[in-house]
Amino acid sequence: MLKHIDPLLGPELLSVLRAMGHGEDIVIVDRNYPALSAGPAIIREDGADGPRVLDAVLSVLPLDKGAQAITRMEVRDQPQEILPVMSDLMKVAKSHAQHLEVDSLPPAEFKARASKAVAIIVTGETRVYGNILLRKGTLPV
Numbered sequence: 001m002l003k004h005i006d007p008l009l010g011p012e013l014l015s016v017l018r019a020m021g022h023g024e025d026i027v028i029v030d031r032n033y034p035a036l037s038a039g040p041a042i043i044r045e046d047g048a049d050g051p052r053v054l055d056a057v058l059s060v061l062p063l064d065k066g067a068q069a070i071t072r073m074e075v076r077d078q079p080q081e082i083l084p085v086m087s088d089l090m091k092v093a094k095s096h097a098q099h100l101e102v103d104s105l106p107p108a109e110f111k112a113r114a115s116k117a118v119a120i121i122v123t124g125e126t127r128v129y130g131n132i133l134l135r136k137g138t139l140p141v
Contacts, residue, residue: 008053030125040114041120049130050088071135086130
């Protein structure tokens, strides 16, 4: 047991987050995302929804300061639409990184970037488009 570590951050996920380098991505996705064929390692968090997992990850992960440090998947053919799950993810992201914008990518571009991530965290999120990419930054000196 560790103090001040969210219980959702088990050994496998903590190890990946710790080992990531600056500029590397990790992805948090809903239960419908095609993670198995995407390529990266899969970490299962079936007992929690997307916003809850995002909150746990951002409690320890420093984010990059550049563009697309936080990137959501757009609704196919409706890039401006913000679904409730996206709104919830964006609120959590803003609570940890007020200075960063939440960018977006069309589904195909999101999946292409996700396929190069260090890992995909599959949540129990039931709402579609509950998918977000995080780019790791550096710790202040």
